[in-house]
Amino acid sequence: xxxxxxxxxxxxxxxxxxxxxxxxxxxxxxxxxxxxxxxxxxxxxxxxxxxxxxxxxxxxxxxxxxxxxxxxxxxxxxxxxxxxxxxxxxxxxxxxxxxxxxxxxxxxxxxxxxxxxxxxxxxxxxxxxxxxxxxxxxxxxxxxxxxxxxxxxxxxxxxxxxxxxxxxxxxxxxxxxxxxxxxxxxxxxxxxxxxxxxxxxxxxxxxxxxxxxxxxxxxxxxxxxxxxxxxxxxxxxxxxxxxxxxxxxxxxxxxxxxxxxxxxxxxxxxxxxxxxxxxxxxxxxxxxxxxxxxxxxxxxxxxxxxxxxxxxxxxxxxxxxxxxxxxxxxxxxxxxxxxxxxxxxxxxxxxxxxxxxxxxxxxxxxxxxxxxxxxxxxxxxxxxxxxxxxxxxxxxxxxxxxxxxxxxxxxxxxxxxxxxxxxxxxxxxxxxxxxxxxxxxxxxxxxxxxxxxxxxxxxxxxxxxxxxxxxxxxxxxxxxxxxxxxxxxxxxxxxxxxxxxxxxxxxxxxxxxxxxxxxxxxxxxxxxxxxxxxxxxxxxx
Numbered sequence: 444x445x446x447x448x449x450x451x452x453x454x455x456x457x458x459x460x461x462x463x464x465x466x467x468x469x470x471x472x473x474x475x476x477x478x479x480x481x482x483x484x485x486x487x488x489x490x491x492x493x494x495x496x497x498x499x500x501x502x503x504x505x506x507x508x509x510x511x512x513x514x515x516x517x518x519x520x521x522x523x524x525x526x527x528x529x530x531x532x533x534x535x536x537x538x539x540x541x542x543x544x545x546x547x548x549x550x551x552x553x554x555x556x557x558x559x560x561x562x563x564x565x566x567x568x569x570x571x572x573x574x575x576x577x578x579x580x581x582x583x584x585x586x587x588x589x590x591x592x593x594x595x596x597x598x599x600x601x602x603x604x605x606x607x608x609x610x611x612x613x614x615x616x617x618x619x620x621x622x623x624x625x626x627x628x629x630x631x632x633x634x635x636x637x638x639x640x641x642x643x644x645x646x647x648x649x650x651x652x653x654x655x656x657x658x659x660x661x662x663x664x665x666x667x668x669x670x671x672x673x674x675x676x677x678x679x680x681x682x683x684x685x686x687x688x689x690x691x692x693x694x695x696x697x698x699x700x701x702x703x704x705x706x707x708x709x710x711x712x713x714x715x716x717x718x719x720x721x722x723x724x725x726x727x728x729x730x731x732x733x734x735x736x737x738x739x740x741x742x743x744x745x746x747x748x749x750x751x752x753x754x755x756x757x758x759x760x761x762x763x764x765x766x767x768x769x770x771x772x773x774x775x776x777x778x779x780x781x782x783x784x785x786x787x788x789x790x791x792x793x794x795x796x797x798x799x800x801x802x803x804x805x806x807x808x809x810x811x812x813x814x815x816x817x818x819x820x821x822x823x824x825x826x827x828x829x830x831x832x833x834x835x836x837x838x839x840x841x842x843x844x845x846x847x848x849x850x851x852x853x854x855x856x857x858x859x860x861x862x863x864x865x866x867x868x869x870x871x872x873x874x875x876x877x878x879x880x881x882x883x884x885x886x887x888x889x890x891x892x893x894x895x896x897x898x899x900x901x902x903x904x905x906x907x908x909x910x911x912x913x914x915x916x917x918x919x920x921x922x923x924x925x926x927x928x929x930x931x932x933x934x935x936x937x938x939x940x941x942x943x944x945x946x947x948x949x950x951x952x953x954x955x956x957x958x959x960x961x962x963x964x965x966x967x968x969x970x971x972x973x974x975x976x977x978x979x980x981x982x983x984x
Contacts, residue, residue, distance in 0.1 A: 450832035456594045457637045464638060467545040472533035484954050485538040485644045489665060492534055499527035506725040507574050507669040514573040517561065521554035521573030525618050528575035531666035532621045539642045539651065541660035543580045543622040544587060550575065550620035557616060570735050572616030577667035579655050580622045581629060582606050582719065583702040591704045592627045594637040595831025606702025608671060608719050611739040623657025627836045628707050628824050630654065632681040633897045635836050640894055643686050646954050649891035652682030658722045659686035669728055673703060675717035677903025680960060683722060683915040684886035687956030690722040691729045691914040693968045696749050699741040707823045714815035714860060715907060726916065726976040733968065758973040764790060765800030765879035772805060772901055773888040773940045776947045778927040782918045782957035783885060786982045793981045800882050803873040804866065805905065811862045812908045817843065818851040841898060863908065870909055874964055881974045882962040886915050888943045890922050890955035896946040899939050906962055912971045913962040916979035920957045924949040
């Protein structure tokens with residue numbers, strides 16, 4: 444666009460982008476009339492639609508580890524797996540609006556090649572041989588667009604190369620078949636963009652979370668075997684909690700980040716960094732993902748990545764678990780309190796030691812974090828919106844106002860970084876004094892929110908600022924109006940808490956899944972996942 448050209452009307456660009464996305468969904472996989480009207484809980488639609496055969500339904504019920512195993516044993520072909528997941532993703536799009544682009548032909552061609560290689564050599568290409576993997580939209584996949592939530596970038600961001608993570612997965616035998624939705628700017632824990640709102644399949648009145656919300660929805664619907672997201676404030680953890688799946692946020696630089704598009708910050712910024720992370724349907728899939736990434740030695744081509752192969756560790760037989768019930772800002776609402784209390788009782792009964800954990804200096808954490816999020820006061824965001832004559836979404840407008848400050852540069856920026864580093868040092872001393880293996884906490888103060896209401900991510904972004912690894916697992920519990928109504932007697936301590944309690948409705952959020960977060964010490968990704976595996980198995984039993 445030249446200086447004299449005005450951007451085309453947003454409504455036209457939006458309609459064209461949605462039509463282009465819809466054109467990637469094969470008409471043959473359209474839902475039959477018998478599926479309508481859709482229920483609020485659409486998790487049963489995949490089976491009731493009749494679009495997938497019994498064999499295909501069996502395939503999509505496997506986690507990535509199990510699917511890789513049956514493909515390697517030649518019990519299921521890579522083509523059959525790809526076909527099943529393409530069909531499932533087409534259905535998922537129709538009920539949750541989670542897809543940016545579906546690429547069936549490319550996926551089937553890749554799967555056919557993998558089948559031929561297995562037949563020719565008798566060996567798999569790698570640990571993910573034939574496993575269909577979904578990708579968050581702002582992560583580059585060669586030959587596919589990465590507009591990263593901005594209408595003005597649609598058609599202008601076609602990747603010439605795979606991102607580093609995608610290359611590693613491709614070398615490990617993965618089949619890429621879909622890119623998934625993110626919220627405008629990537630800086631929200633709901634997913635709403637020029638492609639519309641993405642919903643949780645458990646209750647379509649509720650959010651799928653964000654910013655990896657499309658990944659949350661497609662995995663919860665069993666329309667992807669494994670997903671790749673990213674997290675700068677809770678963006679793989681909020682979707683996991685909102686949709687009932689698993690996710691893992693490692694520390695900065697543990698995983699490769701090259702080839703991930705971030706159009707909302709200045710070049711070279713390193714105040715608070717995003718990290719890519721796996722989203723999955725089991726802890727063992729998360730572990731396999733981390734193992735594959737480590738085995739590829741990504742530091743050899745991306746030197747900022749830690750030279751740290753994945754270590755095989757086992758959690759202690761008896762864990763000492765710190766339990767964070769309330770971060771001092773927002774007390775979780777009834778269903779989250781119920782899920783945490785139930786988890787604690789099961790863990791105690793299993794012989795694990797439970798101790799209270801209080802959040803260290805939340806005020807300092809948030810004061811520095813909010814200033815580092817948008818050091819240009821949102822100028823990069825507004826520039827991208829202006830490129831496409833794109834109106835700002837309400838939650839993004841709120842976020843910029845809530846965390847924005849005057850533009851920060853020069854010595855003031857370095858002072859903030861100094862405060863960040865001092866906080867991390869002090870937190871380390873505090874953590875050690877608590878003598879805990881891990882901390883168990885809420886992910887969000889409530890279950891998946893009714894659309895347009897997600898404004899607090901303090902339980903997750905705290906750990907991005909700290910640079911501690913954290914994972915999320917589903918408890919197996921869901922919001923139950925008979926158990927989880929608030930009686931109105933609690934007096935909120937602040938405006939943020941008042942908003943959460945005012946917008947929570949057990950009846951309207953019925954069936955929303957309830958997840959919990961496991962946090963480990965800085966650099967202890969292996970120990971954190973090992974502990975999460977033990978904890979989740981006890982809690983889900």
